[in-house]
Amino acid sequence: MPEKFADFPATTLTWRKTNGGLAIPVPEMDEGIAAAMVCHPSKAKDMKPIALPTERVPHWQARAVEKLRELLEKYRGLSVYLDICAQCGACADKCQFYLGTGDPNNMPVARANLLRKVYRYYFKRAEKFLGGDAEPFNERVLKEWYTYFYQCSECRRCSVFCPYGIDTAEITMAAREIMACIGVATKYVTEVVAKVYERGNNLGIPAPAWIDNCQFLEEELKTETGKDIRMPVDEVGADVLLVMPSADNFANTDTMMAYGKLFYALGISWTTSTYANEGGNFGLFLNYQNMKKVNKRILDAARQLKVKRVIWGECGHAWRAAIYTNTLNGPMDFLDPPHPVHICQFTADMIARGAFKIDKSANDDLLITYHDPCNVARAGSLLEEPRAMIRATCNKFVEMPRNTIREKTFCCGAGGGLLTDEIMPIRMAGGKPRAEACRSTGANYLAVPCAICKAQLPEVMKHWKVDARVGGVHDLLSRAMVL
Amino acid sequence: MNDAAMIWNLLAALLIGFAYLSAFVFIGGLLLRIALYLKTPVPLKIVQTPGPKSAPGVVARIAGDVLIFPNLFQADKLLWLGAWIFHACLFLILVRHTRYFLYPVPELVIDWQNISVYAGFLFPIPALYLFWRRLASSRVLYISGLPDYITLILLTAIASTGMLVHYFARVYLVDVKAFTLGLVTFAPVQPPQHPIFIAHFLLVCSLLLWFPFSKLMHAGGVFFSPTRNQIDNVLYPRYVNKWNEEVRVD
Numbered sequence: 001m002p003e004k005f006a007d008f009p010a011t012t013l014t015w016r017k018t019n020g021g022l023a024i025p026v027p028e029m030d031e032g033i034a035a036a037m038v039c040h041p042s043k044a045k046d047m048k049p050i051a052l053p054t055e056r057v058p059h060w061q062a063r064a065v066e067k068l069r070e071l072l073e074k075y076r077g078l079s080v081y082l083d084i085c086a087q088c089g090a091c092a093d094k095c096q097f098y099l100g101t102g103d104p105n106n107m108p109v110a111r112a113n114l115l116r117k118v119y120r121y122y123f124k125r126a127e128k129f130l131g132g133d134a135e136p137f138n139e140r141v142l143k144e145w146y147t148y149f150y151q152c153s154e155c156r157r158c159s160v161f162c163p164y165g166i167d168t169a170e171i172t173m174a175a176r177e178i179m180a181c182i183g184v185a186t187k188y189v190t191e192v193v194a195k196v197y198e199r200g201n202n203l204g205i206p207a208p209a210w211i212d213n214c215q216f217l218e219e220e221l222k223t224e225t226g227k228d229i230r231m232p233v234d235e236v237g238a239d240v241l242l243v244m245p246s247a248d249n250f251a252n253t254d255t256m257m258a259y260g261k262l263f264y265a266l267g268i269s270w271t272t273s274t275y276a277n278e279g280g281n282f283g284l285f286l287n288y289q290n291m292k293k294v295n296k297r298i299l300d301a302a303r304q305l306k307v308k309r310v311i312w313g314e315c316g317h318a319w320r321a322a323i324y325t326n327t328l329n330g331p332m333d334f335l336d337p338p339h340p341v342h343i344c345q346f347t348a349d350m351i352a353r354g355a356f357k358i359d360k361s362a363n364d365d366l367l368i369t370y371h372d373p374c375n376v377a378r379a380g381s382l383l384e385e386p387r388a389m390i391r392a393t394c395n396k397f398v399e400m401p402r403n404t405i406r407e408k409t410f411c412c413g414a415g416g417g418l419l420t421d422e423i424m425p426i427r428m429a430g431g432k433p434r435a436e437a438c439r440s441t442g443a444n445y446l447a448v449p450c451a452i453c454k455a456q457l458p459e460v461m462k463h464w465k466v467d468a469r470v471g472g473v474h475d476l477l478s479r480a481m482v483l
Numbered sequence: 484m485n486d487a488a489m490i491w492n493l494l495a496a497l498l499i500g501f502a503y504l505s506a507f508v509f510i511g512g513l514l515l516r517i518a519l520y521l522k523t524p525v526p527l528k529i530v531q532t533p534g535p536k537s538a539p540g541v542v543a544r545i546a547g548d549v550l551i552f553p554n555l556f557q558a559d560k561l562l563w564l565g566a567w568i569f570h571a572c573l574f575l576i577l578v579r580h581t582r583y584f585l586y587p588v589p590e591l592v593i594d595w596q597n598i599s600v601y602a603g604f605l606f607p608i609p610a611l612y613l614f615w616r617r618l619a620s621s622r623v624l625y626i627s628g629l630p631d632y633i634t635l636i637l638l639t640a641i642a643s644t645g646m647l648v649h650y651f652a653r654v655y656l657v658d659v660k661a662f663t664l665g666l667v668t669f670a671p672v673q674p675p676q677h678p679i680f681i682a683h684f685l686l687v688c689s690l691l692l693w694f695p696f697s698k699l700m701h702a703g704g705v706f707f708s709p710t711r712n713q714i715d716n717v718l719y720p721r722y723v724n725k726w727n728e729e730v731r732v733d
């Protein structure tokens with residue numbers, strides 16, 4: 001752990017349970033404490049395939065201002081949010097990155113003000129005239145932007161507490177889009193998007209390896225259940241195309257095997273695609289164009305494979321982008337309605353129809369609690385379905401404190417393109433509220449339907465010494481399902 | 484005419500000109516800003532979930548936002564209380580002031596007369612609280628800029644001068660009414676020769692001038708916040724972004 005980390009004031013705060021809630025300690029402000037924690041910059045080889053400038057464009061300041069003008073004309077939200085913030089500070093202590101670091105620029109309003117001061121300088125001279133903070137877009141501001149707009153996971157927790165619903169995530173997205181267009185982005189995010197265009201998925205798994213892994217999982221399932229449960233790849237004419245996070249094929253294999261068992265039990269033909277074996281959309285963290293392009297692959301694959309439905313796997317950012325698919329890449333009317341569908345919706349529905357034989361006692365060794373991934377819950381409206389699944393498959397389910405779940409959920413600390421090791425202190429600090437909420441339940445299994453959370457939370461739990469295993473929601477069904 | 488009268492006439496003319504200017508800037512600025520919001524597309528449906536599933540639900544959500552600030556209540560109870568009293572006072576004061584611009588005065592305004600006067604007395608308390616917390620809380624101090632302080636000072640100054648002319652240095656109301664009605668009927672007459680009243684009036688004009696260009700636009704913008712004013716039905720029916728086609732991805 002980088003030295004600086006121990007300095008975050010939040011590390012020493014104590015967390016306390018109140019009746020049903022969690023008393024959330026707010027750290028003292030410490031200006032600039034997180035300023036040194038920046039993501040590695042992008043490489044030319046990754047910028048090229050994703051249609052971004054490979055180096056800082058000439059006249060980048062003017063270009064950025066022009067882009068800001070364009071975005072103001074394209075996004076009502078941006079325009080309204082920049083105008084109407086009362087600077088009341090209600091959102092200030094609601095961001096896990098402020099709670100974790102105490103760096104004032106991680107207060108949502110202060111983060112937004114980094115863009116707002118540029119907006120004021122060029123577009124709102126009256127406030128500048130009266131002494132409002134205004135600054136031209138210069139190297140210093142760019143550095144602040146690059147640092148703090150990449151310490152925001154675009155989780156939208158702040159918007160829930162803002163009297164006008166100001167969504168700082170949208171302001172972060174705008175700032176990142178402006179930076180991208182002048183050639184400034186992070187290595188991690190651009191690398192991932194470039195990999196999708198090259199290999200079809202975020203991890204860069206080549207098609208033969210994907211197929212290999214699927215065969216290996218089929219063998220595992222055979223050993224475990226004695227049944228011939230298939231993990232089909234590129235099967236034309238299957239009913240369902242499943243787009244999961246590619247990590248499920250590689251790291252979260254229990255979740256992937258659970259999908260296999262699920263469709264086996266239902267007798268539904270399904271497939272994955274080596275052209276689009278990824279739901280997670282990192283274009284979302286960069287700009288509209290890449291978000292649209294990443295998503296398009298999924299519908300292209302659905303057309304090629306002539307499926308009737310596309311189902312999105314256990315992934316938060318996949319679902320956040322999926323709910324825009326109809327807008328971005330639609331109409332999706334070549335598929336059976338309803339669409340898009342998240343696997344938790346699908347499975348919860350099947351459970352409700354009594355499609356499976358379930359032995360809940362198979363999960364009796366677990367005390368389960370549930371982390372609402374912000375993109376599944378707050379952005380994607382799936383609050384009940386995963387819970388219904390857990391209740392149907394487990395006897396022992398306990399909720400985390402009410403101010404840390406559902407639409408008020410804390411991000412795991414690594415969403416929005418932050419799941420990269422050079423900012424580990426930020427990730428651990430941002431994950432602290434979730435860790436403490438989990439600790440307060442005494443649960444030993446933290447169920448999460450999101451691949452980034454599944455990569456981040458085990459590290460968070462280890463770091464903050466919370467003794468809970470992290471796993472998928474479908475993993476629980478898989479354990480309890482009687483085939 | 485003697486010199487003093489001439490100067491007074493000149494001042495009165497300037498005051499009237501300033502009043503019309505600020506009213507014009509206020510109305511024009513407000514309408515322009517709102518037209519701009521309406522003109523700007525909302526490309527993706529990003530709603531604060533769980534949200535209303537129907538149009539009446541959206542109306543209820545916005546009405547709630549305007550009347551009781553539910554999100555603020557969840558965020559910070561004390562700030563909510565201060566902010567709510569602050570705005571309730573503003574509203575009552577505003578209602579009371581329609582008596583100077585409408586003839587005949589609506590029943591409702593007459594009925595609310597007394598409680599509106601209390602609102603004027605009460606107003607400085609929440610305003611001071613809001614000002615105090617800007618200084619007392621390190622987080623709020625960090626985000627506060629000069630315009631945030633100026634706005635609160637301006638509103639408090641308006642309310643205080645208002646109470647002064649109402650109670651302590653009374654201005655002759657018939658003159659006031661003649662003046663304000665003159666303004667709204669575009670047949671301006673001389674303002675009352677009362678320095679505190681003139682100060683009160685000038686401050687209000689400054690507020691109007693400032694309004695469309697400042698964060699005070701939240702009063703109009705709250706109706707256009709996309710996370711709050713849309714139906715929470717992103718999955719169905721298909722939501723169309725007007726400029727989606729322009730973004731080429733092949």
Ligand code: HEM
Binds near residue numbers: 550552565573699701
């Ligand atoms: C639709 C009507 C309005 C709504 C829903 C509304 C709502 C709010 C809310 C929720 C806040 C944040 C909490 C706070 O800091 O007090 C706020 C702040 C504020 N409002 Fe309003 N408001 C409205 C109209 C107005 C009007 C007409 C004025 C003044 C002419 C005004 C003046 C202010 C000021 C000065 C603040 C900042 C207070 C501070 O500095 O802490 N508001 N408003």
Ligand code: SF4
Binds near residue numbers: 094097107108157169
């Ligand atoms: S979107 Fe999330 S991470 Fe970003 S400022 Fe708001 S609360 Fe913090």
Ligand code: SF4
Binds near residue numbers: 166
């Ligand atoms: S809660 Fe909303 S209005 Fe208040 S400071 Fe935060 S973003 Fe601005």
Ligand code: SF4
Binds near residue numbers: 155374410414452
């Ligand atoms: S990783 Fe999970 S919790 Fe974190 S931002 Fe993504 S969906 Fe939200």
